Amino acid sequence: MSKDNIDAFMKNxxxxxxxxxxxxxxxxxxVLTDYIRADLLDITIITSKVCQQSDLLIIDQYxxxxxxxxxxxxxxxxxxxxxxxxxIIGILFYLHVNF
Numbered sequence: 001m002s003k004d005n006i007d008a009f010m011k012n013x014x015x016x017x018x019x020x021x022x023x024x025x026x027x028x029x030x031v032l033t034d035y036i037r038a039d040l041l042d043i044t045i046i047t048s049k050v051c052q053q054s055d056l057l058i059i060d061q062y063x064x065x066x067x068x069x070x071x072x073x074x075x076x077x078x079x080x081x082x083x084x085x086x087x088i089i090g091i092l093f094y095l096h097v098n099f
Contacts, residue, residue: 005069
């Protein structure tokens with residue numbers, strides 16, 4: 001994706017996040033978009049869970065139908081190469097002390 005496309009898309013990133021989430025909810029999928037991050041060469045859409053192919057298809061269609069970018073420069077979506085996924089959660093820890 002070109003720098004112009006990235007800049008144009010990121011100007012409305014909160015709107016895009018809300019719109020993608022609406023489409024994912026309408027499809028009754030359990031994954032939601034947390035936020036969108038820009039790199040030098042592309043954008044990364046961070047989700048609440050590991051995406052399935054159906055999730056990627058909805059996100060891909062939204063990005064390609066966006067009026068902010070030149071869709072000819074949009075590459076195919078891809079998942080991270082990692083085999084595992086770690087969701088960090090807060091766990092309360094109480095020190096057991098004998099009184």
